[in-house]
Amino acid sequence: MSQIGNAIEKREQGPEALVRQYKDDFTLVLPSHVKGETWMRLAYGALRSNQQLLQAASRNPGSLMNALQECARLGHEPGTDAFYLVVFGNEIQGIEGYRGVVERIYRAGAVKAVKAEVVYAKDHFEYSPDMDRPIHKPTYFSDRGPIIGAYAYGVFQDDSTSKVVVIDRTYIDKVRKEAKGSSSPSSPWVKWEDGMVLKTVAKRLEPWVPSSTEWRKEQLRAAQEVAAERSEQQTYRVAAAQQEPDEGPIEGELVE
Numbered sequence: 001m002s003q004i005g006n007a008i009e010k011r012e013q014g015p016e017a018l019v020r021q022y023k024d025d026f027t028l029v030l031p032s033h034v035k036g037e038t039w040m041r042l043a044y045g046a047l048r049s050n051q052q053l054l055q056a057a058s059r060n061p062g063s064l065m066n067a068l069q070e071c072a073r074l075g076h077e078p079g080t081d082a083f084y085l086v087v088f089g090n091e092i093q094g095i096e097g098y099r100g101v102v103e104r105i106y107r108a109g110a111v112k113a114v115k116a117e118v119v120y121a122k123d124h125f126e127y128s129p130d131m132d133r134p135i136h137k138p139t140y141f142s143d144r145g146p147i148i149g150a151y152a153y154g155v156f157q158d159d160s161t162s163k164v165v166v167i168d169r170t171y172i173d174k175v176r177k178e179a180k181g182s183s184s185p186s187s188p189w190v191k192w193e194d195g196m197v198l199k200t201v202a203k204r205l206e207p208w209v210p211s212s213t214e215w216r217k218e219q220l221r222a223a224q225e226v227a228a229e230r231s232e233q234q235t236y237r238v239a240a241a242q243q244e245p246d247e248g249p250i251e252g253e254l255v256e
Contacts, residue, residue: 015057015064019043026068031075033107039077043068046079053079056087067094075107076100081195084188088181095188098199101206105154108210111162116152116202118194121145132161147172147194150201154209163208167201175200 019026019040026043027036047054057064067085068078071094076083082100086093102114117136119125122145127134134151138144148169154162176182176196182189189196
């Protein structure tokens with residue numbers, strides 16, 4: 001058999017074939033805004049373009065399936081800045097990125113802007129609970145020093161501000177320590193620390209703003225159910241009124 005034939009046979013029996021086998025399971029959990037065929041092509045592309053990922057998937061296909069299942073549930077594209085597929089030894093871990101968290105917040109439709117910034121030691125930063133929003137003046141064109149914290153807030157459609165969340169270096173280090181493989185050279189915490197800090201503070205913002213793969217759809221469905229119930233009740237009242245018997249004149253009552 002030729003080298004090309006061997007490559008095709010391995011692909012047909014390898015991780016890509018496994019992903020294809022469970023296509024219906026993935027598309028079943030995908031939110032309505034994601035096209036199943038497009039998502040599947042991206043999953044195949046992520047495997048084909050990363051030899052280390054492909055090898056890990058061959059050794060531990062279950063970890064690949066778990067990562068892709070979580071990616072599909074969140075409505076992200078696999079192997080992108082929204083959802084990383086990271087290899088740790090013989091295991092693949094799916095990690096939602098900062099972009100992914102913010103996408104889900106925007107997708108909900110309740111906020112028109114999300115502000116999240118990393119604060120460095122030499123930046124000017126002011127914030128107290130009585131302030132609407134922080135005052136942050138980064139020193140973009142000089143050494144900003146080490147990361148000391150971050151903040152995030154959302155701006156709703158009526159221009160009001162959500163709760164402002166602020167995290168310090170102690171909290172950042174705690175989250176990093178709890179992250180699996182955070183000291184590995186391939187970890188996003190090592191390769192893109194600022195991005196992981198942004199993700200951390202964005203996750204802290206989530207409880208204070210709607211963020212869901214299907215939030216708008218569920219809101220519409222609930223409104224439609226309420227409207228349908230009210231319409232049904234009104235129809236019942238009208239029908240009941242029309243069916244009330246005419247008792248006629250009461251005995252002794254004069255009828256003109």
